[in-house]
Amino acid sequence: MSDVIVIGGGPAGLSAALFTAKNGLDTAVFDTDETWLHHAHLFNYLGIESIDGDAFLETAQSQVTSFGAEQHQVTVTDVSRDGDGFTVSTAAGQHAADYLILATGSTRDLAETLGCAFTDDDTVAVDVTMETSIDAAYATGAMVRAEEWQAIISAGDGAAAALNILSKEKGEHFHDFDTPEDAE
Numbered sequence: 001m002s003d004v005i006v007i008g009g010g011p012a013g014l015s016a017a018l019f020t021a022k023n024g025l026d027t028a029v030f031d032t033d034e035t036w037l038h039h040a041h042l043f044n045y046l047g048i049e050s051i052d053g054d055a056f057l058e059t060a061q062s063q064v065t066s067f068g069a070e071q072h073q074v075t076v077t078d079v080s081r082d083g084d085g086f087t088v089s090t091a092a093g094q095h096a097a098d099y100l101i102l103a104t105g106s107t108r109d110l111a112e113t114l115g116c117a118f119t120d121d122d123t124v125a126v127d128v129t130m131e132t133s134i135d136a137a138y139a140t141g142a143m144v145r146a147e148e149w150q151a152i153i154s155a156g157d158g159a160a161a162a163l164n165i166l167s168k169e170k171g172e173h174f175h176d177f178d179t180p181e182d183a184e
Contacts, residue, residue: 001026001085001095001096001097001098002026002027002028002070002095002096002097002098003020003025003026003027003097003098003099003169004016004017004020004025004026004027004028004097004098004099004100004101004162004165005027005028005029005030005086005088005095005096005097005099005100005101006020006027006028006029006030006069006101006103006158007029007030007031007076007079007088007100007101007102007103007104007110008029008030008031008035008101008102008103008104008105008140008141009029009030009031009032009033009035009057009061009071009103010031010035010036010037010057010103010105010141010151010154011037011060011141011151011152011154011155011158012101012103012140012141012154012155012157012158013029013031013101013103013140013141013158014029014057014060014061014063014064014155014158015060015154015155015156015157015158015159015162016101016103016138016140016158016159016161016162017029017064017069017101017158017162018060018063018064018067018069018162019158019159019162019163019166019176020069020099020162020165020166021064021067021068021069022067022176023166023174023176025165025166025169026068027068027069027070028069028070028071028072028095028097029064029069029070029071029072030072030074030076030088030090030095031071031072031073031074032073032074032075033073035057035105036105036149037053037054037056037057037151038053038054038057039053040053040151041053042056042151044150044152045151045152046152056151072090072092074090074091074092075090075091076088076089076090076110077089077090077091078110078113079100079102079110079113079114080113080114081114081115081134081137082096084098084136085097085098085099085136086098086099086100086114086136086137088100098136099136099137099138099165100114100136100137100138101130101137101138101139101140101158101161101162101165102114102124102132102137102138102139102140102143103139103140103141103143103154103157103158104143105141105142105143105149106142106143106149107143108122108123108124108143111124111132111139111143114132114134114137115133115134116132116133116134116137116139117132117133121146122146123143123144123145123146124139124143124144125144126138126139126144128160129160129161129163129164130144130157130158130160130161130164131161131164136165136168138161138164138165140154140157140158140160140161141153141154141157141158142154144157163175163176
């Protein structure tokens with residue numbers, strides 16, 4: 001069992017996984033590696049002058065793995081509430097976690113299956129922390145925005161979800177802030 005399951009390996013999912021894994025939560029990422037970012041070139045990502053989408057993803061995947069997140073390249077076929085947690089089904093079996101982060105781009109089927117509330121424009125309804133109407137389930141990126149699909153916005157959504165989970169786990173507001181001494 002994981003603490004956090006992230007479904008989706010684009011900017012939102014990998015950002016969420018980075019924050020949760022870096023801060024000690026057992027994190028599993030399930031992804032088909034079909035993100036739209038494979039067809040992009042980033043000039044508008046703060047701190048990066050220019051990078052091909054494939055290179056960005058390779059770097060992000062490596063970074064997430066270096067902090068201990070497990071990455072599974074497999075299709076998630078079902079997701080359900082299981083007591084206080086969630087069960088995710090794939091062809092390889094079932095996986096359980098206390099928290100679920102949906103980062104499946106504009107594909108909202110799993111959010112619908114889970115029973116998340118939707119807005120009038122058919123996006124998943126979330127609060128400022130990206131939490132859905134289902135306690136401990138989060139939706140990010142293009143799932144929650146009708147047409148505002150940008151890598152950096154999606155990454156921020158993933159970070160917001162992760163920080164909310166970390167705050168819940170720590171029992172107080174959590175800030176992931178490192179100093180130069182931390183890097184040594």
